[in-house]
Every structure is written in structure tokens, then in C-alpha cells.
Amino acid sequence: MMWQIKVLTKLELANMFSLNVLRHTKDKKARKNGIALGIIIGLLMVMVIAYVGALCYGYIKLGAGEIVPAYIVFMSSIFALVFCAFKAGKIIFKDNCYDILTSMPIRKTSLVISRYIRLYMEGLVVSCLIMIPGIVVYGIMVKPGLPATMLGIISVVMVPIIPIALSVLLGVIITGISSRMRNKALFETIFVVIIVVAVFSISALIPTEDLEGFDLQAMEGIARKLIDMLYKIYPPTIWFGQAMVEGSLLRFAMGMVVSIVILVIVISITVMNFEKINRGLHTNTAKHNYRLGELENKTIMRALVSREAKRYFSSGTYVTNTIIGPVMAVIFAVSLFFVDMSDVIKDLPITININAAIPVLFAGILGMNMPIATSISMEGKEFWIIRTLPISAREYLKGKLRFNIGLIAPFFLVGELIMIIALKPSVLELLWMIALPVAIIMCILVVGLAVNLRFPKLKWDSEVEVVKQSASGMIGGLGGFLIALVAAIPLVFVTDSYFGMVSCVEFLVIVLITILLNEKNNKFDMKNLE
Amino acid sequence: MLKITNLTKCYKGSDKGVHRLNMHIEKGDIYAFIGHNGAGKTTTLKCVTGIHDFDEGEIIIDGINIRENPLECKRRFAYIPDNPDLYEYLTGIQYLNFIADIFQVGAKERRDKIEKYADAFEITESLGDLISTYSHGMKQKLAIISALVHEPKLLILDEPFVGLDPKAAVILKDMMREICANKGAVFFSTHVLDVAEKLCNKVAIIKDGRLLASGNMADIVKNGQSLEDIFMEAIDDVAD
Numbered sequence: 178m179m180w181q182i183k184v185l186t187k188l189e190l191a192n193m194f195s196l197n198v199l200r201h202t203k204d205k206k207a208r209k210n211g212i213a214l215g216i217i218i219g220l221l222m223v224m225v226i227a228y229v230g231a232l233c234y235g236y237i238k239l240g241a242g243e244i245v246p247a248y249i250v251f252m253s254s255i256f257a258l259v260f261c262a263f264k265a266g267k268i269i270f271k272d273n274c275y276d277i278l279t280s281m282p283i284r285k286t287s288l289v290i291s292r293y294i295r296l297y298m299e300g301l302v303v304s305c306l307i308m309i310p311g312i313v314v315y316g317i318m319v320k321p322g323l324p325a326t327m328l329g330i331i332s333v334v335m336v337p338i339i340p341i342a343l344s345v346l347l348g349v350i351i352t353g354i355s356s357r358m359r360n361k362a363l364f365e366t367i368f369v370v371i372i373v374v375a376v377f378s379i380s381a382l383i384p385t386e387d388l389e390g391f392d393l394q395a396m397e398g399i400a401r402k403l404i405d406m407l408y409k410i411y412p413p414t415i416w417f418g419q420a421m422v423e424g425s426l427l428r429f430a431m432g433m434v435v436s437i438v439i440l441v442i443v444i445s446i447t448v449m450n451f452e453k454i455n456r457g458l459h460t461n462t463a464k465h466n467y468r469l470g471e472l473e474n475k476t477i478m479r480a481l482v483s484r485e486a487k488r489y490f491s492s493g494t495y496v497t498n499t500i501i502g503p504v505m506a507v508i509f510a511v512s513l514f515f516v517d518m519s520d521v522i523k524d525l526p527i528t529i530n531i532n533a534a535i536p537v538l539f540a541g542i543l544g545m546n547m548p549i550a551t552s553i554s555m556e557g558k559e560f561w562i563i564r565t566l567p568i569s570a571r572e573y574l575k576g577k578l579r580f581n582i583g584l585i586a587p588f589f590l591v592g593e594l595i596m597i598i599a600l601k602p603s604v605l606e607l608l609w610m611i612a613l614p615v616a617i618i619m620c621i622l623v624v625g626l627a628v629n630l631r632f633p634k635l636k637w638d639s640e641v642e643v644v645k646q647s648a649s650g651m652i653g654g655l656g657g658f659l660i661a662l663v664a665a666i667p668l669v670f671v672t673d674s675y676f677g678m679v680s681c682v683e684f685l686v687i688v689l690i691t692i693l694l695n696e697k698n699n700k701f702d703m704k705n706l707e
Numbered sequence: 708m709l710k711i712t713n714l715t716k717c718y719k720g721s722d723k724g725v726h727r728l729n730m731h732i733e734k735g736d737i738y739a740f741i742g743h744n745g746a747g748k749t750t751t752l753k754c755v756t757g758i759h760d761f762d763e764g765e766i767i768i769d770g771i772n773i774r775e776n777p778l779e780c781k782r783r784f785a786y787i788p789d790n791p792d793l794y795e796y797l798t799g800i801q802y803l804n805f806i807a808d809i810f811q812v813g814a815k816e817r818r819d820k821i822e823k824y825a826d827a828f829e830i831t832e833s834l835g836d837l838i839s840t841y842s843h844g845m846k847q848k849l850a851i852i853s854a855l856v857h858e859p860k861l862l863i864l865d866e867p868f869v870g871l872d873p874k875a876a877v878i879l880k881d882m883m884r885e886i887c888a889n890k891g892a893v894f895f896s897t898h899v900l901d902v903a904e905k906l907c908n909k910v911a912i913i914k915d916g917r918l919l920a921s922g923n924m925a926d927i928v929k930n931g932q933s934l935e936d937i938f939m940e941a942i943d944d945v946a947d
Contacts, residue, residue, distance in 0.1 A: 467835030491796030
């Protein structure tokens with residue numbers, strides 16, 4: 178079995194992040210996209226390393242160095258879980274080559290383990306990015322000794338095991354239930370939305386009263402309370418974290434044993450259900466009872482929008498990864514009833530008008546990971562149909578814009594209504610509270626299209642490659658929020674008397690950029706999309 | 708109906724492509740395009756259908772230049788690729804309705820056409836099912852129906868007989884003849900030389916992106932030889 182795992186793992190890892198394709202392709206555009214993606218990932222990595230390093234430095238300087246190991250283990254686990262949770266099912270039960278692999282004398286266990294290793298490697302990258310800068314800063318400043326540092330370094334390898342196993346378990350549950358359903362995408366979407374809302378609700382319920390009365394002089398006490406809190410939420414945080422503080426082999430062994438036991442249990446559950454779930458996924462139900470009745474004709478635009486909607490709602494991966502932004506935006510609006518934003522920023526050394534930026538930030542959250550940024554890539558191998566149909570780029574892109582506007586409109590309206598009730602704006606504020614987010618969202622949509630036109634990925638095996646790992650997916654995911662952030666900065670620094678003028682200028686600039694970019698998109702030659 | 712003049716399309720970093728290709732397909736023609744794998748058949752078809760741009764030459768469809776007015780050209784032809792990747796998230800009838808909407812085919816007209824062709828191919832009862840449940844042959848049949856639903860003047864097909872059952876192949880051939888009888892034209896690539904010889908009135912042989920022979924089938928296939936003999940001779944001559 179070991180050689181099977183070795184061969185299959187090699188196969189899995191060969192094309193992780195499409196590296197093998199990039200290595201061998203002669204297609205300049207594919208290389209250009211790969212380089213763009215590499216630069217984005219590189220920048221993100223540098224940002225994460227700098228952020229973690231600075232944060233750990235800050236904790237140690239404030240006298241709360243004890244929290245650093247537990248903190249980096251906790252953050253590493255959470256990020257690995259979030260990074261892999263919504264794609265684990267797709268990786269474990271991916272359907273390309275299913276027929277070929279199952280017709281060969283390969284054990285299910287080998288297949289499952291090789292795919293787990295692929296996910297684990299992604300978790301390990303996350304773990305290295307978060308933990309290594311923390312360990313380096315902690316090692317240099319606190320000097321915990323060689324045994325503790327060694328245990329910390331080994332922990333980097335151990336920490337992703339549980340979060341990835343939990344991701345796989347979640348993937349097995351979601352895929353297992355949805356494989357029995359006719360509308361798999363709808364079930365996956367509802368499940369993920371429930372999980373997101375549940376996570377936010379649970380985090381809101383975590384008692385924080387012990388931490389109130391934040392006093393920089395009492396950081397050591399607060400660090401102790403934080404460690405206790407993290408232990409209650411996720412005990413391995415403390416087993417691995419304290420092993421780094423105390424050099425405690427016992428705590429480390431505890432973490433390692435629990436990790437391996439959880440891994441074995443999850444692998445066993447996955448292997449036991451692997452064939453059944455795959456059978457459900459690969460068995461198509463066809464009724465063969467259609468009777469041709471009266472047919473209705475639509476306008477070209479209605480036909481394009483309707484097709485766009487059917488494409489979107491047919492894919493659980495697509496929906497679950499792109500609906501989070503709008504759901505979070507509504508949660509953000511609701512949170513305004515419970516959190517006074519001016520309280521949050523009262524300790525800042527500068528005075529800012531955070532309330533002025535709330536509608537703009539709402540638009541930014543709403544525009545995170547918009548489906549439009551990957552909608553051209555999602556056409557995949559079926560793009561020949563659009564290319565040979567008598568429709569212009571303008572009509573085709575307009576169809577995508579209209580669908581996306583229709584998709585986020587309900588979230589926007591609900592969020593706006595909640596914000597209006599919560600913030601009680603004046604007439605002028607109300608005007609900009611609606612106009613600015615509308616302009617920003619339109620800008621995000623047009624920018625998303627522009628990004629996907631320039632970084633298309635039409636050749637893919639799994640939708641995950643497009644939605645989560647492509648250049649346009651990443652730029653589109655973050656770009657929306659960055660646009661809103663840039664728009665928010667001038668608003669928070671202006672006084673009330675200049676608020677209207679600054680809002681007006683911002684609105685006009687955003688609208689102008691949107692119109693010009695949209696015109697440029699419409700003139701794009703679709704033959705250049707490869 | 709279709710005039711290709713000096714068509715040249717080169718792929719960057721490769722010597723593959725087509726070089727100074729000239730072809731003329733007239734109304735009423737059923738034109739076979741034959742050649743071995745990688746000869747340049749699909750490249751030519753993709754240039755004609757506007758999927759690929761080309762480096763030199765001119766492509767005129769029904770008097771309209773594909774470069775100058777691609778949308779008008781696309782209204783006049785229908786294309787079926789060798790591997791019909793269709794929208795698997797749609798049902799068969801939804802896909803046909805989508806294509807009919809894009810070509811603005813009226814409700815009654817589309818219903819009549821879908822009924823006629825779907826019944827002929829015996830897939831009417833499957834039209835309510837998702838395309839993802841279709842076999843390769845069923846997808847091929849659906850692609851053919853979608854191509855015929857808007858009555859194209861020019862039908863362009865890449866390896867149309869692959870995956871079709873014998874009965875469907877016969878129906879497709881009848882449909883091709885019907886298009887030509889109605890002053891349309893059919894241009895298709897194939898490896899099935901028997902079919903090409905019996906069905907087509909014109910043929911072109913391509914090798915390494917260059918046209919070896921083209922013209923009336925009767926002028927090319929003569930002296931008791933088959934198209935297969937001519938094809939083998941033509942490509943061997945070049946190799947020598």
C-alpha cells in the first residue's frame with residue numbers, strides 16, 4: 178500500500194496550484210497568469226509574515242510573550258481550517274480520472290491518504306507562514322532554550338493535522354449528504370451559510386468580560402486569561418503552545434497523540450464512506466419522460482442572464498465561495514445594533530469618523546469574492562459556444578453584470594435598510610449612504626470583469642482551481658474590499674462640514690472610472706481569451 | 708458560401724498551423740475536409756468560425772468578411788466541434804431554447820424544428836434531463852439539433868460522425884443533403900473516408916497545414932481508385 182500512496186501522492190502534488198502545467202506549458206498567457214498568481218501569493222505571504230512577526234514582537238514587548246506560542250498555534254489552525262474547509266470535499270471526492278482510478282487495483286485507503294496529504298501540504302504552507310515568523314521572534318526575544326525551540330519547530334509540522342482532518346470530515350459530511358440529493362449545490366450552499374452564521378454567532382457568545390478594562394500594565398494577567406480561553410476553545414493550542422514555552426515533552430506528546438488519533442478516525446470514516454459517496458456523486462438520475470409542450474422565446478439579454486443564473490446556481494463550490502461576502506455584509510450591518518463602532522476606535526491616538534465609512538465598508542464586504550471575477554473562467558471548455566454565437570462582447574458582459582447585480586441586490590437592500598435603522602442618518606448622510614455603496618459595488622463588478630478578461634483560466638479540472646486558486650479569483654476576492662478601503666480612508670478623516678463635498682467627489686471619480694473601464698471591457702476581443 | 712483565401716495561421720513556438728490555404732465552398736456543396744491528426748483541419752475550422760484569429764488571408768462567409776463583421780457571419784453558420792462540450796448544468800430543452808433565443812427563433816418555429824429533429828434522433832424524452840446525464844452520442848445529437856434549430860446557411864462540423872450510432876449517422880447524412888437541397892452548404896472534417904466519398908461532392912486533402920488536393924470528388928477519385936487510395940498516395944507523395 179505504501180508504494181501506492183507514494184505514487185498517488187506524487188500525482189496529487191505534481192499539479193498543486195497548477196505548478197506542473199506552468200512548468201511545461203508553452204502558452205505565454207498561461208505563464209503570464211501563473212506569474213501574476215505567484216506575485217499575488219508572494220505578496221500575501223510577505224504581508225502575513227510581516228503581520229505575524231510584528232504582532233508577536235508587540236505581545237512580547239508588552240510583557241505578554243507567554244501568549245505568543247499559543248496564539249500562533251491557534252491562528253495557524255484556524256487559517257488552515259478556513260483555507261481547506263470548503264474545498265476538502267471537492268479534493269477528496271474529485272471526479273476527474275475517477276473511472277480510470279477505480280478500474281485499477283488501487284486501495285481506497287491509498288487514494289484517500291494521498292488526497293489528505295495534498296490538503297495537508299496546503300495546511301503546512303499556512304502553518305509555516307504563521308508559525309515560523311512567530312517562533313523566530315519568540316526564540317530571539319524570549320530565548321526559551323533549545324528543547325522548547327525544537328518542539329516549536331516540530332509543532333509546525335504537527336499543527337495542521339487536526340484542522341485538515343476536521344476539514345476533510347466536514348467535506349465528507351457535506352458531500353455525503355449532498356450526493357444523495359438532486360439539488361446538490363443548493364444543499365451545499367445552505368449548509369455553508371448556516372456554518373458561517375453559526376461561527377459568527379458562537380464567536381459573539383464567547384465571554385469577553387474578563388478581558389474588559391484593558392490595561393497595558395496588566396498584560397501578563399490578560400495573557401493568562403487568554404491562554405485559558407484558547408484552551409477552552411481548542412485544547413491543542415495549549416498543548417503545542419505550552420510545549421514551546423516550557424519545553425514540555427509531555428504536553429507536546431499529548432498534542433501529537435490526539436492529532437494522530439483524530440487523523441486515523443477521520444481517514445477511517447472517509448475510507449468507509451468513499452465508495453458510497455462517489456457512487457452517489459457519479460450516478461446521474463435521468464427521467465426520460467419529457468414531453469415537448471409550448472416553448473417560450475426570450476430576448477437575447479434575458480437568455481444570457483438566465484443562463485448565467487443557471488451556471489451559478491449549478492455549482493456548490495461557486496456559490497459557497499462567493500455568497501460569503503454578501504452574507505457577511507448583512508451580518509456586519511446587523512452587528513451595528515450591538516457594537517458601537519465609536520467605542521471600538523476610542524483608544525486610537527487619532528480622531529476618526531468611523532461612522533462615515535461604515536456604508537463604504539459594507540459595500541467592500543458585499544463585494545468580496547464576487548462571482549463576476551471568475552465568471553468567464555467558469556465557462557471552461559464550454560466557452561466555444563459563446564465564441565461561435567452571434568453575440569457581441571458588450572452583450573455577453575452585460576449579461577454577466579446584470580446577473581451579478583440581481584444576485585447581490587437583495588443583500589444590498591436588506592443591509593442598507595438595517596444600516597439606516599441602526600445609524601439613523603440625516604438626509605445628506607442617507608443620500609451618500611446609498612449612492613456611494615452603489616457606485617463602489619458597480620466599480621467592483623466592472624473591475625472584476627476586467628481582471629477576469631485579463632487573467633482568464635479556461636482550462637481546468639476542478640472548479641476549485643478557478644474559484645479559489647486562480648489569479649482572477651484572488652484579485653477579485655481581495656480587490657473589491659481594497660477598492661472600498663481606499664474609498665473609506667478620505668471619509669473617516671473629514672469633518673462633518675466637508676463630508677458632503679468629499680462624498681460627492683468620491684462618487685464622481687468612482688462613477689467615471691467605472692464607465693471608462695466598462696467601455697474598455699466591452700471592446701475586448703473575445704478571441705484573445707485562451 | 709464560404710471562400711477561404713491564403714489563410715495562414717501559425718501557433719507561436721510551434722511549426723503547426725495552416726499555410727496559405729485556399730478553398731471555395733459553394734451553395735449546394737457537401738465538402739469533406741480530410742487529413743491525418745494534427746494536419747490543420749480543426750485549426751482551419753476554428754479560424755472559419757471566429758474562434759481563432761489568423762495571421763494572413765481572408766475568410767468570406769455568404770459575402771461577409773469574418774474579420775470585419777463576425778456577428779453577421781455567425782448568424783449565417785452553425786458549428787459543431789469534435790467534442791461537443793455543452794452546458795452540463797442545463798437540461799437538453801433549456802440548451803436548445805438558449806440557442807434559439809440567441810438566434811431569435813420564434814416560439815412556434817423552434818418547437819416545430821426541435822420536435823422534428825429530436826424525434827428523428829429519438830432523444831425527445833431525454834430533453835427534460837440535465838445534459839450531464841447524456842452519453843457522448845446524445846450530446847452529439849443535441850449539438851446537431853441546436854445547430855439546425857436556426858436554419859443555418861452553412862453547417863460546419865468537426866468529426867461529426869464520431870460517437871453517433873449507425874441510425875443517427877444516416878439521419879445526419881440526410882439532414883446534410885436537405886441543407887444542400889435548400890441552397891445551403893455543409894463543410895466538415897472527417898477521418899471516415901468511405902462516408903466522405905459517398906456523401907460529398909467536393910473534397911480537400913490537407914497535410915502539415917498545406918492543401919495537397921481539392922476540388923470535385925469526381926475529378927479527384929477516378930480510374931477505379933477509392934478516396935482512401937488517393938489520400939494514401941497524396942500523403943505518401945509529400946512524405947517522399
